[in-house]
Amino acid sequence: GTPAAKSDVTVNLTVDGIAVAVPYGTSVMRAAAVAGITVPKLCATDHVSAFGSCRLCVVQIDGMRGTPASCTTPVAEGMVVHTQTEDVAKIRKGVMELYISDHPLDCLTCAANGDCELQDMAGAVGLREVRYEPGANHFARRDAEGPNPEYRPKDESNPYFTFDPAKCIVCSRCVRACEEVQGTFALTIEGRGFDSRVSAGMGSDSFLSSDCVSCGACVQVCPTATLIENKVIEIGTPEHVVKTTCAYCGVGCSFDAH
Ligand code: FES
Secondary structure (H helix, E strand, O other): OOOOOOOOOEEEEEEOOEEEEEEOOOEHHHHHHHOOOOOOOOOOOOOOOOOOOOOOOEOEEOOOOOOOEOOOOEOOOOEEEEOOOHHHHHHHHHHHHHHHHOOOOOHHHOOOOOOOHHHHHHHHOOOOOOOOOOOHHHHHHHHHHOOOOOOOOOEOOOOOEEEOHHHOOOOOHHHHHHHHOOOOOOEEEEOOHHHOEEEEOOOOOOOOOOOOOOOOHHHHHOOOOOEEEHHHHHHOOOOOOEEEEOOOOOOOOEEEEO
């Protein structure tokens, strides 16, 4: 869900009828996880601060109006949270439908097939069909702007990974990982609302000419195939991973053997 809160003060609440006690400052999403409940999400992760942009994690809370995002809502004493109401199920499905309608439908040949959170979430919210043409939103927008209905080209300037804007859902995980994990400010979000996009470098718009140090933090957190290691593009996602311990020295580092 979201990063752990550090506080000695404990807050008691219920999530779907399950009582939990969590540190003050914990997000409702994390409290739900403590109760054993997984709330669908796309923009939140355990490692970077919550952003609240995807709206997939909405819940209902007694006494609170609307459907707040569970990743950015902190717990409060006595809170009664519902994560699985009909209303939130409907909202999540609608949100996913919009994401999918603006996403290339090449899952079967995509390097992230089987390892894509967009795919997982579509399944998790029960999205079986999309009422719009594939890419309908995207192309409608481009038609209004001019005759070129193309997604922005891939950025292949970095030797280790590729950035494909067509698959980006602008969850900002990469931007936050760059800042919070790496302490670099190579990535920004440009524009507003539906036209917002992730951009590398101020004006230069390429990873190689940005402040990127190729740490890979952005690639790690990307929920889709937008930021993907070139190695994965070439050889595909491993079907199974075997943990092996390196025998060269006594440290015992373990690594994935594919
Ligand atoms: Fe909460 Fe995206 S996970 S808004």
